Amino acid sequence: MSEQIARSVPAALEPRRRLPVGDLRSGFLVSLIALPLSLGIALASGFPPVAGVLTAIVGGILGGLLGGAPLTIKGPAAGLIVIAVGAVHDLGAGDAVAGYRRALAAGAVAALVQIVFALVRAAGIGVAMSPSVVHGMLAAIGVIIIAKQAHVVLGVKPSAETPLGLLAEIPHSVAHANPLILVIGAAALVILFGMPFIRARWRTVVPAPLVVLLVAVPIGLWLHLDRPHDYHFAAADFHLGPEFLVRLPGSLLDAVTLPDFAQVFSGTSVQYIAMFALIGTIESTLTVLAVDSMNPGGRPADLNRDLFAIGAGNLAVALVGGLPMISEIVRSKANLDAGARSRWSNVCHGAILLLCVALVPGLVQTIPLAALAAMLVYTGFRLAAPREFAHVGRIGWDQLALFLTTLVVTLATDLLIGVAAGLALKIVLHLLRGVPVPAFVPRLRVLRDGDVLRVRIPGAAVFPALLPLRRAIARAGSGVREVVVDVREVAVVDHTFLARLDQLGKELPGADLRVEGLDGLDPVSAHPHSLRRRRRP
Numbered sequence: 321m322s323e324q325i326a327r328s329v330p331a332a333l334e335p336r337r338r339l340p341v342g343d344l345r346s347g348f349l350v351s352l353i354a355l356p357l358s359l360g361i362a363l364a365s366g367f368p369p370v371a372g373v374l375t376a377i378v379g380g381i382l383g384g385l386l387g388g389a390p391l392t393i394k395g396p397a398a399g400l401i402v403i404a405v406g407a408v409h410d411l412g413a414g415d416a417v418a419g420y421r422r423a424l425a426a427g428a429v430a431a432l433v434q435i436v437f438a439l440v441r442a443a444g445i446g447v448a449m450s451p452s453v454v455h456g457m458l459a460a461i462g463v464i465i466i467a468k469q470a471h472v473v474l475g476v477k478p479s480a481e482t483p484l485g486l487l488a489e490i491p492h493s494v495a496h497a498n499p500l501i502l503v504i505g506a507a508a509l510v511i512l513f514g515m516p517f518i519r520a521r522w523r524t525v526v527p528a529p530l531v532v533l534l535v536a537v538p539i540g541l542w543l544h545l546d547r548p549h550d551y552h553f554a555a556a557d558f559h560l561g562p563e564f565l566v567r568l569p570g571s572l573l574d575a576v577t578l579p580d581f582a583q584v585f586s587g588t589s590v591q592y593i594a595m596f597a598l599i600g601t602i603e604s605t606l607t608v609l610a611v612d613s614m615n616p617g618g619r620p621a622d623l624n625r626d627l628f629a630i631g632a633g634n635l636a637v638a639l640v641g642g643l644p645m646i647s648e649i650v651r652s653k654a655n656l657d658a659g660a661r662s663r664w665s666n667v668c669h670g671a672i673l674l675l676c677v678a679l680v681p682g683l684v685q686t687i688p689l690a691a692l693a694a695m696l697v698y699t700g701f702r703l704a705a706p707r708e709f710a711h712v713g714r715i716g717w718d719q720l721a722l723f724l725t726t727l728v729v730t731l732a733t734d735l736l737i738g739v740a741a742g743l744a745l746k747i748v749l750h751l752l753r754g755v756p757v758p759a760f761v762p763r764l765r766v767l768r769d770g771d772v773l774r775v776r777i778p779g780a781a782v783f784p785a786l787l788p789l790r791r792a793i794a795r796a797g798s799g800v801r802e803v804v805v806d807v808r809e810v811a812v813v814d815h816t817f818l819a820r821l822d823q824l825g826k827e828l829p830g831a832d833l834r835v836e837g838l839d840g841l842d843p844v845s846a847h848p849h850s851l852r853r854r855r856r857p
Contacts, residue, residue: 346658347668350393350651353527355673359566360692361396364469366408367420367643369566370575372396373677374642380670383633388625389608390663391615393651396643398699399603402464402735407592424579426589428638430596434631437601443623446605448786450816452712452719453742456726460738462703465696472693475501483731498558501690504539508532508694529695536691566687572678577641595736600646604630607647609823614656716844716851718749719815755780755812766792771801781807783816790824800831808837811854818849
């Protein structure tokens, strides 16, 4: 299996005769989005700002050349902020620098785990994850991001450290906001929330983060944030200074920080290794599948080869001081919308970021932190938008229970426990519905009849059946013209199974995927992907 990965990697390095103009344009536009977001994500993660840019550079160039999903942008993402900042805090025990270096060590080991996942062809693990648990996890991440970054938008340093404590402290920070910093943050939020409502043609080619910078940087220069000074407003004194701006080292070589492996096998470190590896793999897999669905005419991505590239990229950035990377959905969609046609758009975006940081670091250091925080607040709001609650509720009460359990437990504890709680509840609900225990270790019956592949699922078509089903479809090869999934003998077909079938079908181009037996099951709601149960006699 490792030979398959090794053979696939050189193919990514084959030179192209000409760089398509669309890839150069899309790479440039994505770099405009990636620069401020990478800086902001790094700051929110407890890493130096340049660490996020290092990750975007390596993710673009190395991930673009080696990856199996050419149009998917790799780099730092909001989904890993909670893990990264937790690692810095817990591993450092009050020493931010030590925590940062120990978090790098955890990231390096997690990268090796991801490479192993790719070599044993286990990238599809994300396919079997419950969408409701994943959405609950992302909503919790969104709430935590808002809880942390709202104070930066207000120009106030909070005293609380836990997500719930930070949320509770927001009213106090509003009452004690630094007015001029709030002007920058509020202007950025108005732009980010307002631009989607603008129908002018220019909005489709000018990314909102760029507009934020075009407004926030001049305001910061006008306020002279580069030098410390005080001002009086509404019978109170406030301070302005360089601490409200992005700070970068003198050169990229100065940014290199080596990991500290002294505690890499401690219980706390192993916990974060598991979270970096598992959550990063799941998020990347789901992003790649989502990008495939946005580009139906393209060739389906090779999930294992792409995970190998992510693992290799994460190992590289961990050894020089960068954030962990994943395949990122917002930048990937922007890449598609800008007309990307090949992996060279990803490489161009990384190269442009490298030139920007290497040649004009002074310009980057005029960016106000409040503007970056506003971008993260907007990202957090999109992850935890009220429509997500409504969407999950329409699928069924069970999915809403999974969503809310994952969300609440994550906010009260941590990400790994929250996801585990959601999955545990899912298993309990299945057992209560009569799903037999052997269904959680399924043995599918696969029959090939000419160009028709028939897969019969015994007991229950629940999420563990997805991985062997996907393997059966992949082994069938290109000679199959129809895949029939037979669920006539099952007691339950769960939401995860139905939600992923369409994506599984896309991994076999030129074939139709059909489900037999659904008409004998009762859905729990009107949603097409709601859980279905066998009718009682």
